[in-house]
Amino acid sequence: MEAINDFIAAALPYTEWPMFLLLIGGGLFLVVYSKFLPYRYFGHAIAITAGKYDDKNAKGDVSSFQALSAAVAATVGLGNISGVAIAIHDGGPGVVFWIWMTALIGMGIKFYSCSLAIMFRGTDSDGKLQGGPMFYIIKGLGPKARPLAIFFAICGLFGFLGVFTANQFTETFMSVVEPSKNLYAMSDMNWKWTIGIFLAVITSFVVFGGLTKIAKVASALVPFMVAVYLVAVIVVMVMNAGLVIPSLKLIISEAWNFDTLVTGGFWGLVIIGVRRAMFSNEAGLGSAPMYHGQSKTDNPIKEGLVAMLGPFIDTILVCTFTAVVIILSGAYLEDGSGIVMTLSAFETTLFGVGDDLLMVIVTAFALSTLFTYSYYGVKCLSFLTNAKIGRYYNHYFVVMIVFAAVASLELVKNLIDLSYALMVIPNMIAVLLLAPKVNRAAADYFKKMKR
Incomplete structure (x- = not known):
């Protein structure tokens, strides 16, 4: 495993510039090019999500709300709890500011990419309606762009594995429950194997049920788990009200700290923020368009507006609350990273039982993420082969x-x-080249809406 890690770590620096230029540079272009449309119609997006403009006769497998829930289920998870902690550990409190900036830009990217997912839908070998980067790359840019779609799908076979979630759930269980001491005296490694097998079995019951089952579970579980987590962090902030504003001020002041100790200095700080934000809300990655591409709607702009709510919910709200709790508790000053840091923050601020509460929340987050992530990989393998073979991805997952x-x-x-950095390259190239088509569709949509 060490040799694999060394190889991947050596390759990572070469992906930084392309990812940054396409995600941030391309994202800023889209925000300006749209004339800030996603932000101006934020309220309208909420109304669409609530079902006010649903068309019962539209093609698709799931509602816009279910698609958003499934997409958010894949993003609102351990990336928000431990991913933020990892970012703060690696880059200090200031990295949260760059997570915010990336998320705001990500709202614009999701508007365009998920609009394209409806605009250029295709069918798989079973004749079922499909959407996502592979389809808008080929149908939007033409057959010559097929190598971009193939490259995206190959990277997706690795990027859409639930490895981070499984790893951090295991760490949470080991830290909170301490099974070797409190349950059964066997080695920590054997306990990790046991937890991994348990997670795999539970996940199997849902992922082999297909998109409809995933969407139903996600739409039921996501609102509940987000609500419980937000209530917990709001209680912490109310109890420590005097420390909230100083924590936010520290985030902003440290964002411009050119003397930061993080590797790479200020540039390294920004890169960490971009990476963790992309991991948190997946804007620019191309995953969300796969779910939104199967929504019951024939209007691409409506779905794009629904999709752009994802980064706001996932990053602007959930990640910020996590960061504030970590900072005001002082946990970011301790020697720990990932979920361990967040567990320490909750235990310190919630009467010594916050880590137990977080264990319950993390379980819901982990399962919902695992349930939804597998479907992305199935679509990638189905594109590379056919729908029948694609389903075998779940076994690998x-x-x-x-x-x-x-x-x-x-x-x-x-x-x-x-994997994420490599997937951004073909997806963002396609989104930028096809953006004019989205603008024309948006102009028509809002023109009709005003009548």
């Missing part, structure tokens, strides 16, 4: 859950970071 439970955090983090 489940096996890798067990592997992740016993692997190091460094290995799974590097694997996901590299």
Whole structure:
């Protein structure tokens, strides 16, 4: 495993510039090019999500709300709880500011990419309606762009594994429950194998049920788990009200700290923020368009507006609350990273039982993420082969859950970071080239809406 990690770590620096230029530079272009449209119609997006403009006769498998829930289920998870902690550990409190900036830009990217997912839908070998980067790359840019779609799908076979979630859930269980002491006296490694197998079995019951089952579970679980988590962090902030504003001020002041100790200085600080934000809300990655591409709507702009709510919910709200709790508790000053840091913050601020509460929340987050993530990989393998073979991805996905439970955090983090950075390249190239088509569709949509 160490050799694999060394290879991935050596490759990561070469992906930084392309990812940054396409994600931030391209994202800023889209925000300006749209004339800030996603932000101006934020309220309208909420109304669409609530079902006010649903068309019962539209093609698709799931409602816009279910698609958003499934997409958010894949993003609102351990990336928000431990991913933020990892970012603060690696870059200090100031990294949160760059997570915010990336998320705001990500709202614009999601508007365009998920609009394209409806605009250029296709069918798989079973004749079922499909959407996502592979389809808008080929149908939007033409057959010559097929190598971009193939490259995206190959990277997705690794990027859409649930390894980070499985790894961090295992760490949470080991830290809070301490099974070797409190349950059954066997080695920590054997416990990790046991946890990995348990997660794999539970995940199997849902992922082999297909998109409809995933969407139903996600739409029921996501609102509940987000609400419980937000109530917990709001209680912490109310109890420590005097420390909230200083924590936010520290985030902003440290964002411009050119003397930061993080590797790479100020540039390294920004890169960490971009990576962790992309891991948190997946804007620019191309995953959300796969779910939104199967929504019951025939209007691409409506779905794009719904999709752009994802980064706001996932990053602007959930990640910020996590960061504030970590900072005001002082946990960021301790020697720990990932979920351990967040557990320490909750235990310190919630009467000594916050880590137990977080264990329950993390379980819901982990399961919902695992349930939804597998579907992305199925679509990638189906594109590369056919729908029948594509379903075998779930077997690979489940096996890798067990592997992740016993692997190091460094290995799974590097694997996901590299895969994500590579997936951004073909997806953002396609989104930028096809943006004019979205603008024309948006002009028509809002013109009709005003009548």
